[in-house]
Each structure stands twice: as C-alpha cells, then as structure tokens.
Amino acid sequence: MSEPTIYELSSPGRRGVRYPASDVPLSPLPEDCLRKDLPLPELSELDVIRHFTNLSKLNYSIDSGYYPLGSCTMKYNPKINEETARLPGFAFTHPLQPVETVQGNLALMFELQEWLKEISGFASVSLQPAAGAHGEFTGVMIIRAYHLSRNDTKRTKMLIPDSAHGTNPATSAMSGFEVVGIPSDARGNVDLEALKKVCDDQVAGLMLTNPNTLGLFEENILEVIQMVHNVGGLVYGDGANLNALLGIARPGDLGIDVMHFNLHKTFSTPHGGGGPGSGPVGVAKHLADFLPGPIVDIIEEGDDDTPPLYGLVTPPKTIGRVKSFYGHFGMMVRAYTYIAMHGPDGIRQIAENAVLNANYLLSLLRGKYHLAYDRICMHEFVLEGRWDDAPEVHALDISKRLMDYNFHPPTNYFPLIVHEALMIEPTETENKQTLDAFAEAMLKIAEEAHSNPQVLKDAPHNTPVGRLDEVKAAKELVLCCWIPEKDA
C-alpha cells in the first residue's frame, strides 16, 4: 500500500501544537505513573491531515460506490440527517440538563417512539438500546422477566431457526437460555414438523427473522407464532430485515411479542464504521411494563395554546437500564428526520422499491448462479458462489473479484445453510443503471470463473492492497507496530 503507517511517518521532535508557557505552577504526575516506553508518533499537524486524508481516499463507502452487503441494508444515508443532527439545540444539549430545558429533544424522542409504534404495530417502544444485538439482548431479557414475573421458572429453551443471524443464539446463551436449533424446510421456511416436536412448556420463546436471512418471507409465520404461543412461549422478532416490510406488514399485527429496530439499517442512520448504531425495542401490550427505562411520555397534556410537558418515566416492572442516559440521541434525530422526510406513503415505497430492486437484480443473475431456494425474494437474495464445472472457485474469490469492478462485495458465507453463500441486498436507493452495471460484473465474473479461474483466485488486482491473508489475521493478533521495551 502506498500510504505508510503513522508510526513510519514519525520524526523525533516534530509536533503539531506548541503550548504557551504555563502561567500557573506545574503539578507534575507522580514518577511511578510516568512511562517512557510509549513511542507515540511525532508529526506536524499537516503530516497528520495528509495522512488521514490519504487513507480516507482509499476507503470504500456508500457515498463512493455500490454496497450490496446482504443483511446490512447499506442504503444511502441522506445528508439532511446530518444537518438536523447538527442543529445546535440537538447537538449541544447535555444529558443532565433539567427536562424543562430539553422539551424539544424529548418531543422528538416521544414522536419517534410513536412513529415506530405505528410502523411496527407494537404498543410501546424504548429507544435505549445502542445497536441491533443490544436490542436483541434487551428483548430476550424482557421475555425472561415476563416468565419469571409469572413464577414460570421451567422455561429454559430458546428456539432458533438455522437461518438465524449468529447474534440470536449468542443473545440467548448470554441470557442463560439453552439454544435449540430448528431446521428450515425445502422452501426455506421454518420446518413446522420440527418446530412441533420441540414445542413444550419449557420453551421461553422463539427468535424469528422475517423476511428470513434467505431474503424469503416466512410463508407460515402465523402458524409458527401460534405454535409457540400455544405452549406459552413468546416470539422475538429480529428486526434486521424490517426494510422489506415497511408500510406493508406490521410485526405486532402478525403476533410477534417483542422486536428490535435497527435505526442504522432501516432508518438510514450511518453504519459500517460510521455508527454508532441504535436498536430501539418495541413490545406488545403484555410486555410494556418490562421495557428498559427511561422512556419519554407526556407528563401534562397540552392544549391549543400550551404544548404538552414531556418527561422521562420508568416502566413499573422494568428490566432496568441497558444504556447510560437515553440511548444514542444523535441517531434518533437522524431516524426521525428520515421518517418525516418520507411520510407514510414514502415509508411504504421504501419497502416496495427495496423488494423490486432485489427481484430485478435476481432476475438478471438467475440461471448463471445457483439459487438454493428459488422463490420470489423480498429485499435480498442468496446465491451460491460455486459451479460444478469450476470446482476451484469459491464465493470468496467472486467477492474479491467484484472489488476489481469497483463494487463492495456481498455478504459471504452467511446464512450457513447455503453452500458458498453470496447474500446480496441492493436496497431501494440504487437506480437501474447501477443494478445493471453490478449484474454485468457478476455475469462477467461467472464467465471468468470458467474461462480463467486464476484471475479470480488472485483477485483483487486493482485495489490498494491485494488478497489479504485471513488465516494469519485470525491467528496472529498483533495489532500495533511497536512492542513495549519490557515485552520485546
């Protein structure tokens, strides 16, 4: 790579800022708190600016190119979100200010809660969780608290379909549940027979993603939810793929008991290095008392002349706080802006266009790539990156080759139930020309896989660095380029 590390650019004595002489007595650190073996790089301000500007030019982002990373919903993040989040009234409030002085912020949070309730069909929402997996953890803790509040202590099992995101079993295990896997059937749905066999009075719940990670709508979702409810379990909805349902189907109406939203996927707040995330949790009425607090509510109703007084309330049987202060407020401003800019009809159009784009792209690639589950897809689809007559080529090689065509690779090797999975999510923000160009690159690569597989095995060729050694990266966890003297 052409850009050296900041340590390699260092030159002894060089510095960015020179402080004026102190006009108060110095108070040195105790000798034993000082270390001499910390070789921080020494550079001028200009050196630092050029270094990071050069690095930023090597970066690939949604603002520079197409980013079909399946399951991540890498849609364009409108710049007006950044404008509103920087409004001084939002940007410069302190979380410990008296609530009377931050009524605008609380009004925004209250309305965002209301809008998320309207979009999802849930009775109550907490904006606290800081990311998707954090929302999952919160939701599963709510399920646990619900059963325990009814002295129902025998429910130790959490059912997880085999197409689930890895965070689902991880969340369940972290919350103390035994994870029970449920296979998928030949159409990519939850296998109802297998589900029936494990549904008993030890089931705390089922974690379900809809559309699932194959990008397919769970065709038997009502039966699945009913089966779990019949034995007293609750259904957790993983909101990762909500983008496909906006304005069309509401998880709360389907009977799902609790779900997290990914503001950083569905509602266009930045992610993939530009975060932080935000994973609000919505619940049906019977779980509202368990939500983490504080949530925003109206303390005194307003009238025509006076706005209502908003305040922070803690639900009576709350599982407790899951985040300091009130969650990632800056992300709430962005998501609020996004929903306000679209309005109810626009929200539905997001889902319609996301599904249309995915099916259009799939129609261009069908036949040249294997499809493990060949159905009309929702917002994404999963191809197999392998051919019997090109045995040396793997999904990873296809992804690396896509970088040469200046596209971000799709998600690789997930879901686990598809061999050599390539999971592609175009999102609604891409136009037909971009989708056509991407399909053209994919078709070219399919041809290369047969005519010149080595060009795939050696890819990428046109990037700042070539194929990285993933085994070495996983095994040799040396992340810094200097070693303290005492350890050398």
Place this chain on the structure above:
Amino acid sequence: MNTPANLKYTQSDEWVQLDGNIATIGITDYAQEQLSDIVYVEITVASGDDVKKNSLVATLESVKAAADVNTPVSGTVLEVNEELGNTPEAVNSDPYGKAWLVKLEIKDPSELNSLMDASAYESYCSNRSH
C-alpha cells in the same frame, strides 16, 4: 474426499473410531473442507467429564464460520487433544489423524448403531452438495 472405511460417521460430520470401549471423535474431511482454514479449536470438555450423546465437546472456528462438534455417543472423557490449541491447521491437514478431538470411555456401544458407514456417509455428502 477422504472417508476411511474403519470409521463411523454422523449427519453432522463427526467421525468416531471405536477401539474396544474407547471411542475417538473428530470431524470429517468433508467438514474441514466446508469450513476452510481452521484458525481456532476450543475443546469444551476435560478429562473425567461425563458427556451425554449429542452434547457439545468442541467448538471450531474457521475464517468462514464457527461450528460446534457434538459427541455421537455418551461416555467419560479420557483424553482431549491439547495440541490443537497451538496447531488448529491440523484439522485441515490431517482430520482423521493428528486432529482427533476427544477420546471417551463408553458404556453403550449400541449408541453407535445408528451412525453411517463410510459408503453411506459418502453418498450422504454428495447428495448434500447438489
């Protein structure tokens, strides 16, 4: 694909070698190929532990995925392969030899009756690949 004739196989790609009442367990050549480069092996049981059929004995991590290894037979752990902590790549290079995972003393060999022999496992794998 290498599938030694003297072993028994599970649908979740473990192999078992039975020697008297000692069962040695590992993962198959097919499984290591699917997982690709193994970078981490964690054996989750220790000598002396009693393990039940279908319970977790090890977790493998590759550059692609993490996978659980379950024992297809109940027994008492006699020995675990500590070496793999330093040489996880042995699972790729020698899945039936150096990369055995655990040895169990078993009481009920009939638990192994439902497992596949080499030819049944081979046809099972080739059906899955298409």
